[in-house]
Amino acid sequence: MTNDDSKYLLDSLDGIEGLTDFNVVDYLTSPEAIAAYINDVISSGNSDLMKEAIKNVLQAKGVAKIAEQAGLTREGVYKALRPSSKPQWDTIRSLLTGLGLEVRVVAIGDSKGPALAA
Structure with a gap:
């Protein structure tokens, strides 16, 4: 008997009653959800x-x-985020x-410590 995990792989949930494909975008509906997602x-x-x-x-x-709020072009955003890119920190x-988020730094092991705005 061989261990063939490929039989458990699904490309789509189409046709499976009661299940739909998951799209994280559908759940990014509040600033808190977005921040939690990005932090994770x-x-x-x-x-x-x-x-x-x-x-x-x-x-x-x-x-x-x-893109407009960030002072970038739409094309520039797509270029910066393509798989082969290495976007600049700026x-x-x-x-x-532009998303209404800021980066904070905390000491390792101290998730409630003082934060530094980036």
């Missing part, structure tokens, strides 16, 4: 996941609107600011 992704330390999370939030809020910070 940041804690992973995965920069590709961070770019994907920012794209999800931009999709939820409207790319053109946030670009990420501008996007987060």
